[in-house]
Amino acid sequence: MAASDASRMAGEIDRHNGIPIYVQLRELIRTHITEACPPGSALPSERDLAERFGLARMTVRQAIDALVGEEVIERVVGLGTFVRKPKLDLQVKLTSYSEEMQRRGMVPAAKVLSFEQIGASAFLARELQLEEGTPLVRFRRLLLADNEPMSVDENFIPAHRVPGLLDGEPPTSLYNVLSERYGLVMEWGEDMIEATAASPSTARLLNVEVGSPLLKIQRHAFVARSMVDYSVSYYRADRYKLWVPLQRPGVRPTRNYASGYRS
Amino acid sequence: MAASDASRMAGEIDRHNGIPIYVQLRELIRTHITEACPPGSALPSERDLAERFGLARMTVRQAIDALVGEEVIERVVGLGTFVRKPKLDLQVKLTSYSEEMQRRGMVPAAKVLSFEQIGASAFLARELQLEEGTPLVRFRRLLLADNEPMSVDENFIPAHRVPGLLDGEPPTSLYNVLSERYGLVMEWGEDMIEATAASPSTARLLNVEVGSPLLKIQRHAFVARSMVDYSVSYYRADRYKLWVPLQRPGVRPTRNYASGYRS
DNA sequence: GGCAGCAGGTGGTCTAGACCTCGCCCGCAG
DNA sequence: CTGCGGGCGAGGTCTAGACCACCTGCTGCC
Missing domain, CATH: 3.40.1410.10 (Chorismate lyase-like)
Structure with a gap:
């Protein structure tokens, strides 16, 4: 089995606190990732998560969609959903x-x-x-x-x-x-x-x-x-250089899973 | 009525060419925007689009979600979906x-x-x-x-x-x-x-x-x-300056509809 | 022993509804 | 004339299914 065991995920959904369910689930998953999932490891499958928390699969997908959008996790068809390696950041930081x-x-x-x-x-x-x-x-x-x-x-x-x-x-x-x-x-x-x-x-x-x-x-x-x-x-000038990452307009960065997602 | 008339949108969905419907719809909307929608103008409502093309609203939302993710359009609760002003780009370009x-x-x-x-x-x-x-x-x-x-x-x-x-x-x-x-x-x-x-x-x-x-x-x-x-x-140095946009790590840019979306 | 094919699990897409909140606008009451 | 409150239409969320394409690993045949 590619996906990890959904029953091991901590936390519950509160259906009456006004916070959208997919937001609650998204944060539960995020916590689960930082606490128990090294990069490359698999998340429970969407169907498992839906069953574990008593939700429709579309709702689970909505939570996962958000994390995929943040590039925290990554979907691979036929295999599962995986925690991404920390990405190289293509954005200059506004720092002090x-x-x-x-x-x-x-x-x-x-x-x-x-x-x-x-x-x-x-x-x-x-x-x-x-x-x-x-x-x-x-x-x-x-x-x-x-x-x-x-x-x-x-x-x-x-x-x-x-x-x-x-x-x-x-x-x-x-x-x-x-x-x-x-x-x-x-x-x-x-x-x-x-x-x-x-x-x-x-x-x-x-x-x-x-x-x-x-x-x-x-x-x-x-x-x-x-x-x-x-x-x-x-x-x-002798002590300070600036590093600026660049991205080509209109070109989407190439996928880079490559390998490392096998169990 | 905030939203524009869905019946004026050109194009049809082909359900048998293998291209996902939401992708087809997304491109139809994109074309519609570049051809007929100045920044700030309203798109047809999700329900109108669903009816116009004979789709479920969730499918229409999927198409719109993609364009919102690209920051081409913007949703405003209670008002509608609007074409964004061309955004200031927070990404340095890799240009020749x-x-x-x-x-x-x-x-x-x-x-x-x-x-x-x-x-x-x-x-x-x-x-x-x-x-x-x-x-x-x-x-x-x-x-x-x-x-x-x-x-x-x-x-x-x-x-x-x-x-x-x-x-x-x-x-x-x-x-x-x-x-x-x-x-x-x-x-x-x-x-x-x-x-x-x-x-x-x-x-x-x-x-x-x-x-x-x-x-x-x-x-x-x-x-x-x-x-x-x-x-x-x-x-x-006397002829060339570099412009570098910055983004604060972890801070999401603030929404900036503010005004200009009234009919 | 090796390989082909199938079974089962995964994400991908799609449906046809439901009920919610939010914002605007208009009409009614003061 | 003004104010407020409801109607209505917008997006937001959620459900319980369905079928698809894809990948893997196992099984059984050669």
């Missing part, structure tokens, strides 16, 4: 500096250069899609990795989004504070990337020679449809 | 230089610097995941935009992938030739981006001063799971 450095295995640190309220200049107003003169919080830092300068970083946030932020200490991780204190979880954004040469002041901060190549990254970050953060960063 | 420049509204051109067969050096062998000494086609060009130097570009392609390529003229658009003559359609890839300073030879080619900042982009491009192209490009 601290997260990014930790991912790269370096110790992040920061030296605050300024933390103040300013009025939006014409340029900043345009970048942040606001009226000129709108109060902004300006947060400028020298960011270090493993105790060595990595980048000079300047964030601009509409002041009305973060009342009281300036009263306290400058935050260590900006995105953490925005999310935990103000509920501002960045959902999406865009980076504009270019190469530039170090100005004298930036060069001094980054401990490189004037004119050294730097990676300049301007970022707009959004919550829902309103921009919450505009930032400009100058990264030392 | 010619495509990219045309998209930016500039006239691409190229001056071939070399077009030859070489053996893979230790470095190239590692980058292309091949044995050292494997024959490669090396294609080095000075790329122009609007008749002004834009970048120096060097492609390496395993020679066995492109038999006879060197016999002819150097191609104008490399990706076009790879796809049309050899069936090699790049499916995905990755860019490594960094800032660097112009070496004397590169500076001369690009018509900039030695030490000027350049954007260095190394690209690995794949067909299925094998690498077909490794390239290194040096872009003039």
Whole structure:
């Protein structure tokens, strides 16, 4: 038998709590996967699941459809449904500096250069899609990795989004504070990337020679449809590379089960 | 009535040609959209479609589900199903230089610097995941935009992938030739981006001063799971910026109907 | 021993209903 | 004129079946 035993799945469906059954089942399956199913292992068959939880098969399929859409599991006709290997991610992540450095295995640190309220200049107003003169919080830092300068970083946030932020200490991780204190979880954004040469002041901060190549990254970050953060960063070219995955428009990625699904 | 008239939809379902009904219906709807539905307009209701084509509503939903998954259309409870505005794409495209420049509204051109067969050096062998000494086609060009130097570009392609390529003229658009003559359609890839300073030879080619900042982009491009192209490009920083969309891991983009769906 | 074919299990597709909530609109009452 | 409440039509969820194509493993024949 390809499929695993449905009776070993924990949990029950509550038909009267208002949560759609397929959502409940989907989460039960998700839990079951993370707790008991290594990549490549089989899930119980749709019919088994339907019987186990007393549901119609179409309802079970709806739950499974959702997980297939998330690319958590994968259907193979005639064989069963299988847990996928964690996929290579074709999406650049919107991460904070601290997260990014930790991912790269370096110790992040920061030296605050300024933390103040300013009025939006014409340029900043345009970048942040606001009226000129709108109060902004300006947060400028020298960011270090493993105790060595990595980048000079300047964030601009509409002041009305973060009342009281300036009263306290400058935050260590900006995105953490925005999310935990103000509920501002960045959902999406865009980076504009270019190469530039170090100005004298930036060069001094980054401990490189004037004119050294730097990676300049301007970022707009959004919550829902309103921009919450505009930032400009100058990264030392000798210490920082960017990795960008690409996908060909209109071409669906090739399937890659190949093998490994036999019992 | 929110929904449009189902009887005005062209096409019929063929129940005996082996193509799943929901696939046929999906394509009929897709055609109907491109031909007769501006963004924001309503589709016929699920029940109308079911009646118009003599199908069960669940089957109609399956067709619509697919298009919703593609983000072509959008469901709004209590209102109907609507054609989405063309979405902002959260995915970097794997495009060739010619495509990219045309998209930016500039006239691409190229001056071939070399077009030859070489053996893979230790470095190239590692980058292309091949044995050292494997024959490669090396294609080095000075790329122009609007008749002004834009970048120096060097492609390496395993020679066995492109038999006879060197016999002819150097191609104008490399990706076009790879796809049309050899069936090699790049499916995905990755860019490594960094800032660097112009070496004397590169500076001369690009018509900039030695030490000027350049954007260095190394690209690995794949067909299925094998690498077909490794390239290194040096872009003039004053003429080229990269745009990279970002998505927060684990956060689903917020709905954005908002308005504009009233009749 | 080997191979062909069949049986049983899997996902794929489809039906014809059911009842739910949600949003809009219109008509009635104040 | 205004407000509110119901009617109606939209999508959302769910059922209990049906038949299909596909894959595997077993069985029995050669």
